[in-house]
Amino acid sequence: MSRTGDYDAVRRDIVAQLKKPDYDDGSAGPVFVRLAWHSAGTYDAESDTGGSNGAGMRYEAEGGDPANAGLQHGRAFLEPVKEKHPWITYSDLWTLAGAVAIEEMGGPKVQWKPGRTDLVDDSKVPPRGRLPDGAQGADHLRFIFYRMGFNDQEIVALAGGHNLGRCHIDRSGFQGPWVNNPTRFSNQFFKLLLRLEWSPKTLPSGIKQFVYVDPDAEEGDEQLMMLPTDIALVTDPKFRVWVEKYAEDKDLFFDHFAKVFAKLVELGIRRNEQGAIVNTDNVKGGYVSAPKKSNTATGPPKKQAAEVRARL
Structure with missing residues (x-):
């Protein structure tokens, strides 16, 4: 001890x-x-x-x-x-x-x-x-995080935690990882949000998420995914400003994430x-x-x- x-x-x-x-x-x-x-x-x-x-x-x-x-x-x-x-x-x-x-x-x-x-x-x-409910949109994110005392920039910075881990169908109802290396902290989440084409997909459970359909994927390859709340970060203009900043500047994201x-x-x-x-x-x-x-x-x-x- x-x-x-x-x-x-x-x-x-x-x-x-x-x-x-x-x-x-x-x-x-x-x-x-x-x-x-x-x-x-x-x-x-x-x-x-x-x-x-x-x-x-x-x-x-x-x-x-x-x-x-x-x-x-x-x-x-x-x-x-x-x-x-x-x-x-x-x-x-x-x-x-x-x-x-x-x-x-x-x-x-x-x-x-x-x-x-x-x-x-x-x-x-x-x-x-x-x-937060991952099935919702920008208004929901603001309702949840404003209640805690966060602003839009801090909401987007915290969302960068999705560089880590994955969703499980038997837990959240969603399925899959956000990024290629889910055990390495980076700003890849923001880069992928902006650079890939995210298509809606309804899972067998009836829950909807977004996936990247890789034209070079082989059978059995795991698809990257995003939540509706993630997509809201790029469709909402005020959130998107920070997504773009963090995608371009890893040091800025790391600094803001550590603080928030x-x-x-x-x-x-x-x-x-x-x-x-x-x-x-x-x-x-x-x-x-x-x-x-x-x-x-x-x-x-x-x-x-x-x-x-x-x-x-």
């Missing part, structure tokens, strides 16, 4: 969990990023509820949200880290794992601060429905002059860490794709 507060040791053990030959594209990195993002993306600025402080996904009320389908694997992959460092809160562990994964997969260094407290029960878990991801995982957190978090759960001050959970991925049973509303 490490010394309390030794976050460098935690970082090293997160890195050790990234390589997963039998999972998706061989890396847990993308699911760690999605776990951090979804743990924080429940924040509502008006009511000052939700956010990464609390790790509410430990409870069925939040973890069972269809928008979080599949994240039980990311949480389980991090349990060996929790076992070695029982002092760390899940809310710190999940957000740190996202920041570490981004950097290890070739992305920018994201500023990360510790101190989050785990909820002691589910009474403060935010209601479902606060995460750091802002994302800090939503709803209040710190004093020393950097300590002051809004803890049922405890004034202190660092409340929840007990370790199972190393086995547990979550709601898989739903048929036709029953899943896609929220990514």
